[in-house]
Amino acid sequence: MKTFITTSIPYVNGPPHLGHAMEFTIADVLARYARLRGDEVILSIGTDEHGGKIAEKAESLKLTPQEFTDQMSQKFQDLATTLEISNDRFIRTTDKDHEARVQKIWESIKDDLYIKQYQAWYCTGDEAFFSDAVVKKNNNVCPEHNRPYEKIVEENYFFKLSKYNQRIKDLIVSNEFLIIPETKRNEILSLLDEGLEDISVSRPKSKIYWGIPVPGDESQVIYVWFEALLNYITVLGFPDKSDFKDYWPASYQVIGKDIIRFHAAIWPAILMSLGIATPKKLYVHGFINVDNLKMSKSLGNSIDPFAIVDQYGADAFRYFFLRHIPSYDDGNFSWEAMASSYQNELGNELGNAVQRTAVMVKNYLASELPEPESKKAYDQEIGSLIENCRFDKALEQIWLRVKNLNQFIEDQKPWSLYKAGEQKKLVLVLNSQIKALRYIADLLQPFMPDVSDKISLIFNSKQLNLPERTLFPRRDLD
Ligand SMILES: [Zn+2]
Incomplete structure (x- = not known):
């Protein structure tokens, strides 16, 4: 049997944290177990490297975005080595091969794209759009990043996400696309009940230059989230390479609970638009608190995974995070x-x-x-x-x-x-x-x-x- 396993690809605006380390380890356990069972396995991890936030951070360090992402991506590759992760691939969204394949994919889903004049609120910290309701509730300031939401009036490409609402729901209800654990499955089902709206999938190049250009429209770059999701198939050489035919759909995609909407709603819709199968299983892990407090910059309580491995070794790290962080819930370090x-x-x-x-x-x-x-x-x-x-x-x-x-x-x-x-x-x-x-x-x-x-x-x-x-x-x- 051929088995394909992925983690989400960390956004390289900051160094690796405990959540990344645990996620790499989880996917590695699934991969090693599958190999023991006799499967041929591809375990893919990587880094997500485009977007305004990366360009902003690089500028503040007087580096080019490429220099900055080279350094940051290396930290995640080092983390994988340190934790004895047996990944077969490490994809970077700045890889030329990924960029070229993303542009091809864009061309092949054109029927589901349209241009719309758009007004919304944006937080560069999240690289995401927010509705009036959310912005009002938070008094115009993103609580995660403590920065005011930016009012954006743009002409962007939109993807017909709403069109796939029912089909995604059917797949999840039938467990053909199995979401583990049940609590997260229910969460996404209630989101689908509310109904999905079409999403903006590009930004004007004048605002964000560090990204993959929209083919045939020099004024736009592809929205970072949209192309980052595509890594799961570009890494297999979609559409022409045999690895894609042999290994897709993924047996497991491992993600954290904060990005479930991207992976359980937007991602399956893109795959449907391409006419290919959705992953078999999506496993959603919880958050890791430190001393029973949420990790945050303001509390200064985030812990460097390398420091734990230095003191106790990789295997003790792997053991602790898989045994003592509840697999179906948040946990504490x-x-x-x-x-x-x-x-x-x-x-x-x-x-x-x-x-x-x-x-x-x-x-x-x-x-x-x-x-x-x-x-x-x-x-x-x-x-x-x-x-x-x-x-x-x-x-x-x-x-x-x-x-x-x-x-x-x-x-x-x-x-x-x-x-x-x-x-x-x-x-x-x-x-x-x-x-x-x-x-x-x-x-x-x-x-x-x-x-x-x-x-x-x-x-x-x-x-x-x-x-x-x-x-x-x-x-x-x-
Ligand atoms: Zn934010």
Whole structure:
């Protein structure tokens, strides 16, 4: 089976934050799990790089937009490397190939485009338009960005979004286009009940120069959101490359809850206009609070994901954000919770089970291990939790196995068997521990690839490979 998985592509106006890091990790778990299952996978991530906000920011730093986006995009590529993300592609919306394909796509949806004189409110911070009602409610100032809405009177190209309202609704209701979790599915359905209006999909070049020109109309550039969404198919070489034919529709698109309207309403409409299938599943994750407060510039409480990885390592980061941020809801990060998860669950539970078993095999069995068995299939229940994006529950199930193993060791007391000279029983008990750990390593593979490899390296041959250091050395907070 061919499986295509995407994250949303972060807008490069600021450095990577915890939400980006968690989203990359989620998509990576889905991709690694699919590969374990034997699928051929393309995991695509990337960066969204056009628009007025980028040009504005670059100017303030005395850089060209290209220089600025080169630097910023690199930070996201570094984040992916740091988190051991196994992405096959990294698309930038400033890639020449993307730009050329976007222009071709524009030509092929021309029947759904028209020019209209337009009045609306715009916030460059969001690169989005707002209605009179929203602007009035917020007293003319965008609360997210603390900047006044700009009144815009322009002649723009519009896309006939309203035309697709019913068809999108039908697809979502039938779960042909499955939105996970249910709460987010309901949210978008009620939005569709209110009815979609046509949207502006270009801006005058006089206002925004950093973008892809509208083909055949030098006075306009394509609206940044509109072309950014197209990355999901330009990255596969739509329309002519075989990857597109082989891998589309996407099996999973992973996004945050703030951009659900773009991905569950506008994006499927564009695909319908192109006459191609919508994604199979859209998984919407929640927000991460820090110390139970929303991350914000004014609170100065945003946390650099690189700082967490520096202290605890990539696998502990991956574990924390997938186990302790509820998969179907918002969640909370604190350094205390991170430290406690690292010391207790990883160190005392998993680390100890590995360490104790390894030392007993060395001392009681002269480091001899049972023949490695042929690979067992991935646990069905845990597998289906992953497929439904219940990463928190999947890790809970794996941890139940870790806890059971520790309990088994406590109950069987291999050290007493050794003292009593009950060699036969001792071998049986230790072999059970080893088999359990080999399987736990396999189950952890999508979540903690490095830890999984390390456990396998210790136990997966006929001779124990005792590690020089424990898997999770103590890292006390200063
Ligand atoms: Zn704003």
